[in-house]
Structures are given as C-alpha cells and as structure tokens.
Amino acid sequence: MSKTKELIVLPGDGIGPEVTKEAIKILQTVCKRHNKKLRIRSFPVGGASIDRYGRPLTEEALKACKESSAVLLGAVGGPKWDDQPKDKRPEAALLQLRKELDLFANLRPITTYKSLLQSSPLKREIVSGVDIMIVRELTGGIYFGRPRFIEQTENGERGVDTLSYTTEEIERVAHAAFKTAANRNRKIISVDKSNVLDSSRLWRKTVQESAKQWPEIELQHMLVDNCAMQLVRNPKQFDVILTGNMFGDILSDEASMITGSIGMLPSASLGEEFAMYEPVHGSAPDIAGQRAANPIAAIASVALMCRYSLDMPEAALEIEEAIKGTLEDGFRTADIYGHSTKEYRATTSEIGSAIDKHLSPNLKPGNLL
Template identity: 50%
Template structure:
C-alpha cells in the first residue's frame, strides 16, 4: 500500500530523531511491501526564519491532504523572546486547531528492563501501563480573552480556561472508547472543587458515561492525580483530562518510564476505532532539547514509538505497529541504551546507532 505523510522535523534535536523514525518507516515498508511518500516541510523556529510564520498556510494545506503528519520538536533559545509576536510553539497550536486535532493520546509503559532507570522504587513502577487522553484544542491555551495589558498600577495578563459541553463530550468519548478496550475503567481528572470549567467537565462526563454502562467512571482531582502518579501508578489505566492538566501530568508521568525520550504521543481528529483510519499528528512528548542538538546522544525511541502509533491509528496497520513496538522492546532487552536511560552494565549508543538497531529488528 502507498501512504502520503507530511514530515515536520522542526528545531533542535527534532531533525535527528525524525531521521531515525525515517529509518524505521523504511524498514517497515521494505518488510511489508508499503510505500511511504514523505513530504518534508518546515515548522517552528525553522519556519519563522525561512517563511516568516511558525507554520505556513501551504504546510497546513499539505497536512490536510496527507494520511498523517510526523513531527520532531519545536523551539529554542533563539526564539525565546517573551515579547516576540510569533513563537515556534504557535506552529503547534495552529496545526492542532486547523487540523482538528482535539484528542491527544499519551501512553505510559514501563519496560521491565527499565525499572531501575528512574529514581522511584522498582516495586512501585513495575508493571505500570496506562494512557492519558488529553483535550488539545480548548482550555487555557486557546480560550479568550487571552491578553496582556498595562494599567496605571502595573502590568496585567489573563488566560481563560474556556470549554463548551460539546468539547468536553467528544474528548470524554475518546476516553471511554479506549477504556472499553483496556480494563474498562476511566478516571476523569479535573479541579471541580475550585473551577467552574471543571464542574461543567464533571457534569458532562457523568452524562456521557450513561452511553458506556460497561465502563466504570471515577473522578479524581488533578492534585490527587499528581500524587497518585508517584504513590501508586499501577492503579491507573485510562485517564482523560483537559489541556493544561494533561500537559503537566504527562510530563510528570514520563519519569515513570525512565525518560521523556521514551514517551510517544498521537494527536487525533476523531475517536480511535479498530481498523478505522483516523487522521493524526504524531510526535515525541519531549521538546527540542537545544543543548543536545548536534551531539547525536538524544533518545529517538519516543519518536519511533510515535511512528508505531501512526501506523496503528492513521494507517490501520496493526501488525506493522506491533512489529515496531517489538523491535524497540528487543533492543532494550539486549541492553542498548542512550544516555538518558543508561545504567551500569548496559551498552551506551548514539542516536543514529539506536535507530539502526531498532530498524534492523523490525
């Protein structure tokens, strides 16, 4: 089969991890007889420098015509001026909005061979396997009013955590659908004891839950969830939450897996269903890591696992997705490590070497 993909390497280490994902894609294509047509475009700081915008209208147009989008990372000190009118991150927000990417899936899986790669006790994180469903196009990042202004008494700023019941209902349905395929348990994370938007969130979630009588629903305050992630992460299975909470909690959860370099993500424009192709954008959850750019030491596994998610959700290639995930697991089981998950007795490898190893095991 032939598939059209838009590839957005971005800034910092983005191009480096994307190069390794490309190797794995080509290995999949060779083994299973697929052709992946890659349209490489600019995004983030690279796009600002070359095109004057964090993402161009032409790039958005091409993304809309593609089967899926694969992204590296955006941002860096060069574009960090807080007074700048255009920032690299604007490209991501624009893509999410223009492409209708409302559902962000962030799986957290602790590989048995990496239980010693974190500061947490192995008995706490062994067997951890859950997924966060994060709402991606509403809340503080998009709500209006959003502005800064000067008053006689000084500067002020406001962001708005705005949600409609329709926005809440559609993301909650994604959570219920995923929970139905897993352990049939959904945890909805909010701050209903303080925020009006969270009270609406909880009310709508309860209403939608009536469509899923086979899935149990639990409400958890966001601060309690932050503690549970460290105290007893094995309790968790499928969680759904709003944009800002999800952004923060998933970064915290990445430490369970040993590194942010281990966690992939999928941003979808629909509810995932087995065998159904859904348009999506796929990227590692880590940033552009400018201090590591050009050193070939960054971990490409998150990006490679993002490719697996792309194969599963946007291309409906379940067998191929499983092959990529198994290749990652085999590489780790054989002791290969990048610096961020390195431990005594293991073999330290560079970014490109890890990509070669995994591609060779597909």
C-alpha cells in the same frame, strides 16, 4: 495493489530532525515488510520556518498536512526565538496545527519496560507493570481561551488567560477516552479541579453524562492535585486518565518519569479527519547535534501512526517489540544510561539502527553490539 499513503514530516528544531530521521527509517522498514507504499514530504516548521520564511508555519505546509494520511512532528522551539511576538514564536505553529487540523484527542501512553526499571527515580515495585493511557483534550481549555492579554495597570502589568470548555468539546474527547478504555481494562479516571473551577464542574457533569453510553466502563473522578500525588504513590491504579488540556500537559510530563525519561514518551493527536504524531519531549537545544538524543519516543510515535492512521496494526506491534528488544540488548542513550556493565552507551542513530535490525527477518540473536 495498496494505495500510496502520504506522510508529511515536520522535523522542527533542536533534536527534532535527529529523532524524526530515525523514526522515518523504522517506518520505511515496516512499510517495505508489509508491502505498503509511502510517499514522504518534508517542510520546515517552528523556528526553522521562521528563519526561512519569517513565520512558524507556512500555508503550503498546512495545506500539505491537510492532504496527508498522517503528520510526523519532531519538536519546535529554542532560546534563539524567545524574543519573537507570541504569534510568531515556534510554539505558535504547534497550536495552529492542533487547531486547524482539529486534533482534539491527544493519546499519551505511559509504559514501563522491565529492562529500564532502574532508570525510573521511583522504586522498582512501584513502577513495574505500569501501563497508562492519558487522553488529553487538545484544542480547548486555557491554551486556546479568549480573552488573553497582558495590560498595563496602575500597579504594574496584568496577565489574563481564559479557561473555558463547552459541552461539545468535553463530550467528544470523553467519547475518545471511553472508546480507548473499551479496548483496555475498561476503567477511566477523569481528572479535573471541580472543587474550585466552574469549567471543571461542567467537565465532571458532562463526563458523567457521557458515561451512560458506556455502562461497561468503570468511571471514577479525581482532583488534579490528588492525581499528581497518586501517579507517584501508586501509578498502577490507573488505566485510562481523561483530562483537559493544561492538566494533561502537566500530568503526562510528570508520568514520563515513571518510565525513566520523557525521551520515551510518544503521542498521537487525533481528530475526525486528521492525525499528527510526535514525541512528547521538546527540542532540547542543549544536546542538538551531539548525537545524544533519545529517538525512542519518535519511533514509538510511528508505531502509533501505524496503528491509528496507516492500517498496519501488526507493524505497530513489531515496532514496539523491536524497541523492547533493543532495550533488553542494553542499548541506552544518555537519558536512560545507568552505567551498568550490561548497558551500551549508544548514539541516536545507533539506537535507531538497533531497532531496525530487530525488525529484520534475518536478524540473529546476540549480534547487535
């Protein structure tokens, strides 16, 4: 009899609860198909937690995350909480989770679907066949550097943030990237700003040293500004992109438009002991409650969860194929709707249900609309 896995769900704010609801529906379907027992517990996080408890992440929620098999996060933030002190803003919960769970490697796959090529702002021939994995360092760099402050000066205010990396921090995320590349096309492009930044010079030196342990992997280096340009000019040259926290944040959002929408991008944040899965998109408070949110990124994040945390690689493939099939059937949320007669303008739950039907063994082709 299989051991029960525990999933902690942190729905968050805005569209977070809407997309996580659909992701959980899909996860329950594949767990039932593969005879996996799953216990799900939910806790407020971000603004929802501030409203209820006065802080963005409670000790109870953090403790539950540390005792779980995996964490599914929706999204946090919104204008309602913009005036909170920085340690009480919804985003502080996200940074605390990453740090407390030591989730140092963030995997962000960038994959295009044949049926969605017209949704990309780039030409079909440029985006067709793109399959990139961005490996972003997640617990170091400028988002966590000290000191950081705003101070009063004679001429106004001065804001300071510190960008720093240690050899150890770089080595462990580099190892994760090389391991990832070994299961793909064995090519890594490490992205930095070593022509200007000392932290990037250490980054490049350390990655080069780490590469000696992986002689079968081709390693190249690229400056971040050039990488931003190359992602638009020729994204198919990339296989695995390894980069730091801030650069990875920016580049993955840019790369999301290759797929047509940031609503398509899942992510897995992995550490030695813990893992958290979340869509790359934000809380989108402007469309919250309108049933217009794209749940595919959250559902694809559950596929990554099956692959990396729940020991269900077959289920991961099934979910990914179900997403592909649903898109081929013409189901579209507003962010990827192209007004074609072959497309169906769908709500959040309709997309989830269509993907769920593709996972049903009794599904008959052509009966989804």
